């Protein structure tokens with residue numbers, strides 16, 4: 377496959393001079409992009425695992441970099457870490473960093489799996505270095521091949537000897553079913569597949585790197601933890617002090633860091649990686665994305681999500697029973713989902729007993745024609761009972777307005793939510809009281825119950841595969857987040873999973889299915905739909921703009937590059 381790596385320009389005088397000129401012309405900070413710490417020869421080596429041709433980006437390419445930034449939300453400081461390659465027919469590899477990007481002489485060793493009695497029998501067990509997975513599956517005849525991620529899995533050669541590995545595992549952020557399974561599978565996978573026996577658990581999230589003892593983990597000590605909810609390591613919000621964390625990694629000789637957590641955690645993992653790289657340490661950083669809200673970008677689905685949706689059914693069933701057993705009974709269930717309403721949407725679709733689902737992505741209003749109260753009244757008249765599911769992040773603007781409270785944050789900087797369930801309960805009660813209509817409302821808040829349980833069978837298997845991908849990647853010298861993309865396991869650059877958030881798209885067919893199953897009003901005007909479509913169009917813009925010159929030998933033909941969706 378013909379491909380080329382984009383390497384930002386080295387810091388030589390001539391370039392410097394040109395950059396200064398550019399600065400004067402153009403105040404866009406991207407044009408003054410920080411230069412990478414790599415010399416071109418090192419960069420060439422860095423590309424070696426992908427057998428690519430490295431190409432320096434010249435001054436002429438700055439506009440392209442700016443466009444890349446605009447299209448994929450790459451921040452200025454990320455520029456030096458982005459590894460983009462191009463191939464035939466619009467193929468783009470959004471690659472992940474590798475140890476030899478900055479430790480060019482790191483030795484390699486044969487993968488011990490080849491002598492493993494179970495794995496050595498697998499035909500084609502090792503992943504081909506050139507294997508990549510497309511981000512978008514649906515294409516047209518003339519589509520460009522679009523963005524790809526490196527396929528996860530065991531490599532023929534690894535960058536660590538088994539004896540040399542000192543691994544640590546940390547869990548951060550809120551709970552999620554499956555955390556213990558991931559911990560277990562990381563410990564057992566490292567031990568059973570790669571004969572690693574120095575594995576440590578960091579207690580209570582990021583701050584545990586510098587404030588607590590490290591726990592020794594063995595396959596025996598984690599043997600049955602997957603049957604328990606929560607995390608045996610403990611977790612926390614806040615406390616990410618990059619310098620202190622990396623000081624401890626360095627002092628204790630840790631060379632593989634496994635970080636399980638959500639979007640905030642993956643941002644933290646990226647900071648740790650950058651500091652490790654700055655110090656030239658031979659350390660792999662592997663992020664395993666965790667989020668009960670399913671709001672991490674790029675990946676198909678987060679582990680624990682299915683378990684959470686399943687558990688939510690029990691609350692909805694109870695709400696339904698309560699509602700059916702009363703005159704004008706309403707069952708109201710609040711589910712998690714700070715910014716994204718996936719749990720509420722899937723739990724509603726699965727249940728079929730829900731008459732209205734409210735999520736943060738779809739603003740609603742209470743009073744007047746087409747409002748929530750009018751709909752509830754109509755539904756009770758028709759059916760004598762109803763069930764409402766609300767995601768905790770929905771309607772926050774309405775509560776804030778009526779209570780005139782100021783926004784508060786948790787230790788990680790996440791917005792602290794006001795209780796939409798309680799607020800709705802009072803509003804609904806007041807409404808019917810003012811109309812002299814008898815009714816009963818039962819508010820069920822199972823939010824913490826659905827994330828504190830152990831993962832179900834399919835999430836357990838998913839956790840195992842994610843953990844194995846993380847181990848294979850770290851052993852092979854990659855630093856990245858692992859994730860399933862279109863059903864295949866991949867290594868995704870940290871910046872890609874943290875630069876945007878996965879949200880329910882209220883202009884796609886899934887939300888329409890929900891509306892048709894509940895019969896609730898959409899609460900949006902045609903004008904709002906146009907705005908949502910436009911937002912969606914912008915969000916789905918290809919990460920690389922069309923028709924740009926990336927110094928690729930086999931550049932794209934004009935017709936392909938002018939396709940409206942950028943060929944992705």
Ligand SMILES: Nc1ncnc2c1ncn2[C@@H]1O[C@H](COP(=O)(O)OP(=O)(O)O)[C@@H](O)[C@H]1O
Pocket residue numbers: 548549550581582583612613614615616637638639640641642643644645647666667787788790
């Ligand atoms: N931008 C960031 N840079 C570095 N660390 C971060 C960042 N955002 C969050 N973190 C750290 O990641 C950890 C978990 O973040 P949090 O948002 O609470 O949960 P989650 O990872 O589940 O989203 C916390 O310890 C927090 O300090």
Ligand SMILES: O=P(O)(O)OC[C@H]1O[C@](O)(COP(=O)(O)O)[C@@H](O)[C@@H]1O
Pocket residue numbers: 548549550551613638639640666667668669712713714768786790827
């Ligand atoms: O655990 P806390 O601090 O009460 O926060 C609750 C939040 O945690 C979540 O369950 C998950 O959030 P994270 O992915 O950031 O961990 C949200 O749905 C919810 O809003």
Ligand SMILES: [Mg+2]
Pocket residue numbers: 549638639640
């Ligand atoms: Mg989060």
